[in-house]
Amino acid sequence: MWKNSSFKVGDIQIMALVFLLAGLLLLMSFLTRGKLLEIQSLQAIAFQLPLLGLLTLAQMGPMVSGGIDLSIIATANLVSIIMALSMTRFFPSLHAPFAILLGLLLSLLLGMVKGFFVALVSVPAIIATLGLMIFIRGVSLVITRGYVIAGFPRDFLFIGNGTVVGIPTSFIIFAAFAIFMYILLSRTRFGLELYLFGSNPVATLFSGVDNRKVVFRTYLLSSFLAGVASCVMASRFNAAQADYGESYLLLTVLACVLGGVSPSGGSGRVLGITVSVIILQVVATGFNLLGFSSHLASALWGIILLGVVLFNRLVFG
Amino acid sequence: MKFQMRRQTELYLLAIVVVLSIFLTVMNPKFLTLENLFDLLRNNSFLGIVALGELIVLISGGIDVSFTATATVAQYIMGVIISRTMVNSVLLAFLIPIPIGIALGAINGCLVYYTRVNPVIITISTLNFYYGVLMFISKGTWIYKFPPTFREFAKLKLFTLMSSKGVPFGVSIFTLFWVILGIITFFLLKYLPIGRKIYAVGGNLEAARRAGFNIFRIQLFVYCYIGLLAGVAGFVHAELNQMIQPNAIVGMELDVIAAAILGGASVFGGVGTVGGTFLGVLLIAIVKNGLILMKASAYWHEVIMGSIIVLAASISAYQRKLQIRREKGRFVEEQLF
Numbered sequence: 001m002w003k004n005s006s007f008k009v010g011d012i013q014i015m016a017l018v019f020l021l022a023g024l025l026l027l028m029s030f031l032t033r034g035k036l037l038e039i040q041s042l043q044a045i046a047f048q049l050p051l052l053g054l055l056t057l058a059q060m061g062p063m064v065s066g067g068i069d070l071s072i073i074a075t076a077n078l079v080s081i082i083m084a085l086s087m088t089r090f091f092p093s094l095h096a097p098f099a100i101l102l103g104l105l106l107s108l109l110l111g112m113v114k115g116f117f118v119a120l121v122s123v124p125a126i127i128a129t130l131g132l133m134i135f136i137r138g139v140s141l142v143i144t145r146g147y148v149i150a151g152f153p154r155d156f157l158f159i160g161n162g163t164v165v166g167i168p169t170s171f172i173i174f175a176a177f178a179i180f181m182y183i184l185l186s187r188t189r190f191g192l193e194l195y196l197f198g199s200n201p202v203a204t205l206f207s208g209v210d211n212r213k214v215v216f217r218t219y220l221l222s223s224f225l226a227g228v229a230s231c232v233m234a235s236r237f238n239a240a241q242a243d244y245g246e247s248y249l250l251l252t253v254l255a256c257v258l259g260g261v262s263p264s265g266g267s268g269r270v271l272g273i274t275v276s277v278i279i280l281q282v283v284a285t286g287f288n289l290l291g292f293s294s295h296l297a298s299a300l301w302g303i304i305l306l307g308v309v310l311f312n313r314l315v316f317g
Numbered sequence: 318m319k320f321q322m323r324r325q326t327e328l329y330l331l332a333i334v335v336v337l338s339i340f341l342t343v344m345n346p347k348f349l350t351l352e353n354l355f356d357l358l359r360n361n362s363f364l365g366i367v368a369l370g371e372l373i374v375l376i377s378g379g380i381d382v383s384f385t386a387t388a389t390v391a392q393y394i395m396g397v398i399i400s401r402t403m404v405n406s407v408l409l410a411f412l413i414p415i416p417i418g419i420a421l422g423a424i425n426g427c428l429v430y431y432t433r434v435n436p437v438i439i440t441i442s443t444l445n446f447y448y449g450v451l452m453f454i455s456k457g458t459w460i461y462k463f464p465p466t467f468r469e470f471a472k473l474k475l476f477t478l479m480s481s482k483g484v485p486f487g488v489s490i491f492t493l494f495w496v497i498l499g500i501i502t503f504f505l506l507k508y509l510p511i512g513r514k515i516y517a518v519g520g521n522l523e524a525a526r527r528a529g530f531n532i533f534r535i536q537l538f539v540y541c542y543i544g545l546l547a548g549v550a551g552f553v554h555a556e557l558n559q560m561i562q563p564n565a566i567v568g569m570e571l572d573v574i575a576a577a578i579l580g581g582a583s584v585f586g587g588v589g590t591v592g593g594t595f596l597g598v599l600l601i602a603i604v605k606n607g608l609i610l611m612k613a614s615a616y617w618h619e620v621i622m623g624s625i626i627v628l629a630a631s632i633s634a635y636q637r638k639l640q641i642r643r644e645k646g647r648f649v650e651e652q653l654f
Contacts, residue, residue, distance in 0.1 A: 068435070068437065068438075117627060117630075117631065121631045121634050121635065122634045122637070122638060123627070123630045123631055123634045124584045124585070124630070124634070126380070126435075126437055126584060127574075127578065127584050127626065127630040128627065128630060130571060130574070130626065131575075131623050131624075131625075131626030131627035131630060132623065132627060133623070134571055134619050134622050134623035134626065135619070135620055135622075135623025135624055135626075135627065136623070137619055137623075138616065138617070138618070138619025138620035138621070138622070138623050139620055141616040141619060141620075142614070142616045142617060142620060145614075145616060146616070250441055250442070250445055253438060253441065257438070263434045263435045263438050264434075264435065293452075293453060295448075295449045295450075295452035295453045296449060296450075296453040297449070298445045298448075298449040299445060299446050299448075299449025299450045299453060300449070301442075301445060301449075302441075302442040302443060302444070302445030302446035302449060303442070303446050305438070305441075305442040306428060306439070306442045306443070306446070309428075309432045309434050309438065309439070309442075310428075310431070310432060313431065313432045313433070313434075
C-alpha cells in the first residue's frame with residue numbers, strides 16, 4: 001500500500017468512514033427511536049470510547065508492522081491487578097500516582113518481553129503473543145485466584161469517571177495519546193521506519209534500518225499503551241480482575257482493519273483509526289440501547305469484520 | 318535437511334514425554350498405570366482429533382482458531398435433533414455433525430482464499446460469528462437427554478482388563494476414533510497427491526501457484542478437513558461428557574494449536590507430521606494430568622501452558638534461524654527472521 005497513491009487511497013477511506021459514521025448515527029438513532037442522541041447516551045459514549053480507543057492504539061503499531069498483538073488485554077489486566085494491589089494492599093499510603101507509575105513500569109517490562117520474543121528470537125508475532133497472553137493471564141489468575149480486587153482511592157477513580165471542564169478525563173487522555181501516536185507515526189524517523197518495515201522488510205533492511213530495533217520498539221510502545229488503557233479500565237470499573245474486557249481483543253483488530261490498517265502491514269493512519277473507534281463505540285452503545293445480548297453483539301462484530309475485509313478486497317484489490 | 322530437523326523435533330519431544338512421565342511416576346505412582354494411561358488417551362481424544370486438523374491447516378501455511386465453534390455448533394445441532402426425535406441410532410448421531418463441520422469449514426476456506434487476509438483474522442471473526450449466533454439462539458441451554466444407545470456407546474471398549482481392585486477398564490472406542498483418523502491423516506499427507514500439494518503450498522505459496530496448483534481447491538480442502546474433524550470431535554466430546562454445553566469447547570483452541578506447534582508444525586507452513594502432533598497432544602495431556610495428580614492449583618495451568626507455547630515456538634524459530642544462517646549468512650538471519 002506504500003505506493004504513490006497510498007495517501008489518496010487513505011483519504012478516500014477516511015471519507016468513506018465519515019460517511020459510514022453519519023449513516024450509522026442516523027440508522028442507530030432511528031432504531032433506538034432517538035435514544036442514541038440523548039445526552040446520557042452521548043455521555044456514555046464519551047466515557048466508554050477512551051478505553052477502546054487506547055487499546056486500539058496499542059493494537060495499531062503491531063498491525064502496521066505486519067504482526068498482531070493478542071496479549072494487549074491480558075497485559076492491561078495484569079497491570080490493573082498490580083496497580084490495584086499497590087493501592088489497596090501493599091502501599092496504600094503512597095496513593096494513586098505511585099501505583100500508576102508501578103503499573104506503567106510493569107507494562108514496559110512486559111513490552112520488553114514481547115519485543116524480545118518477536119524481534120530478537122523471531123517468533124511469529126501471532127504465536128509469541130498468543131503464548132504470552134495465556135502466560136500473562138495465568139499470572140493474573142495465580143495472583144488473584146480468580147477474585148475481583150475492588151475499591152480504589154478517589155483520586156484514582158477520577159481517571160475513568162471524572163471530568164475536566166465537562167470533558168471526561170479519560171477522553172482527554174485518549175486524545176492526548178492519539179495526538180502523540182499521530183506525531184510519532186507521521187513525523188518521526190521511527191514512524192517512517194515502522195511503515196517501511198510493515199510494507200517491505202527486506203527493502204527496509206537494505207535501506208540501512210535496524211529492523212530488530214523497530215520491531216522491539218513497536219511492541220514496547222504497544223504494551224505501554226495497553227498499560228495506559230489499563231489505568232482507564234481499572235478506574236472506570238473501580239475493580240481489577242484477570243479476565244476483564246476479553247471481547248475487546250476482536251474489537252481492536254476490527255477497529256484497526258476498519259480504520260485502514262492493512263492486515264498484512266504497512267498502512268493505516270491514526271485519523272482513520274480514531275474515526276473507526278468512534279463508529280464502533282456508537283454501534284456498541286446502539287447495541288446496548290437495543291438490548292442485544294453480548295453474544296449477539298460478538299456475532300455481529302465478527303460478521304462486520306468479515307464484511308469490512310471483503311469490502312476492502314473488492315474495492316481496493 | 319528439513320526432514321532431519323523434523324525427526325529431531327520428534328525425538329526431543331519423545332525424550333521430554335519420557336522424562337516427564339518418569340518424574341510424575343516418582344511423584345505419584347498412580348501416574349504410570351495402564352488405567353491412568355487409557356484414561357488419558359480417552360479424555361484427550363477430542364484434543365487429539367482436532368489437533369490433526371490443525372496440523373493440516375498449519376502445514377498449508379494457514380491457521381484456524383474457529384474449529385472450537387464449529388465443533389460446538391455441530392454437536393449442538395446433533396444434540397437438538399437426537400434429543401427431540403430420540404432416534405435410537407448412534408450412526409445417525411455420528412453422521413449429523415460431519416456435514417455441518419464441512420460446511421462451516423468451507424466458509425472459512427472461501428474467505429481465506431478470497432480475501433487473502435491473515436487467516437487468524439478471518440477465523441477469529443468466524444469463531445465469534447458461529448459461536449455468538451449459537452449462544453444467541455440456544456441461550457446457553459444444556460442438552461443431556463440422549464437416546465439409550467447414545468449413552469451405551471460411550472461405554473464401549475476395545476478390550477477390557479481388570480484392575481487390582483476389581484474395577485474393569487480398557488481402551489475406549491474414542492481412542493480408536495483418534496487412532497483411525499490419525500492413520501487416515503498420515504496416509505493423506507504422505508501418499509496422496511493432495512497431501513504433497515498441501516506441503517507445497519505451505520512451503521512456498523507463490524511457487525506452488527506458478528507450478529500450476531489450484532490454490533483455491535487446496536485451501537478449501539484444508540479448511541473443510543479441519544471442519545470435518547471438528548464435527549467428528551464434536552460427536553466424541555458429546556459422547557465423552559454425555560452432555561452438551563455450548564460453552565464447553567470454545568477456549569480450547571489454544572491448547573490444540575499449542576499441541577500442533579509443540580509437535581513440530583510451524584506457523585510459517587510447510588512442516589509438521591502426524592507423529593509429532595500426537596506427541597504434542599500427549600505432552601499437553603501429561604502436563605495437565607500431572608498438575609492434577611500433584612494437586613497443583615488449577616490457576617497454574619495457564620502459566621505453564623503459556624510458557625510451553627512460548628518455549629516451543631522459540632525453539633522452532635531458533636532452528637529456522639540456524640537454517641537461514643547456513644543458507645544465507647549471518648546478517649540476513651539476524652535482521653530478517
